[in-house]
Amino acid sequence: MAKSANVYARIEPEIKEQAEKILSTLGIPASNAINMFYKQIILQRGLPFEGKIPDRTPTDISVLETEELHIELEKGYADRKAGRTKDAKTVFSDLHKDYGL
Structure with a gap:
């Protein structure tokens, strides 16, 4: 299937830089990682990770x-x-x- 759709998102520059550094180390272009993320959303029929607010944080x-x-x-x-x-x-x-x- 030809890639013809665009996704535009605004994210924090530091987050983008850190993620792209890791992806580069893995040899995965950001566009491929986003495509993989979308495919997992389809396969999982939702987010491919648990999105929840913890009951409480550990005591320091x-x-x-x-x-x-x-x-x-x-x-x-x-x-x-x-x-x-x-x-x-x-x-x-x-x-x-x-x-x-």
């Missing part, structure tokens, strides 16, 4: 005052006692999925 304990840290530790202890825990493999898998780490 390095910025907490001593009392705030104790409160967070108490929450963790209470969760442990109540059986609201996950094994490490599941936690790391969730972090990778939810935050792209």
Whole structure:
């Protein structure tokens, strides 16, 4: 099929530069990447990734005052006692999925 349709989009220059640098390393022109994205939308019958707002962001304990840290530790202890825990493999898998780490 001949490529005859144009897509015009305005994006942040830094985002464009970073993405095109990665695509260049992979040897994929931006137009091919956009075409691949559109094909995935068709195949998935929606966005090919989960578009959601996280319930909350992880707590950065390095910025907490001593009392705030104790409160967070108490929450963790209470969760442990109540059986609201996950094994490490599941936690790391969730972090990778939810935050792209």
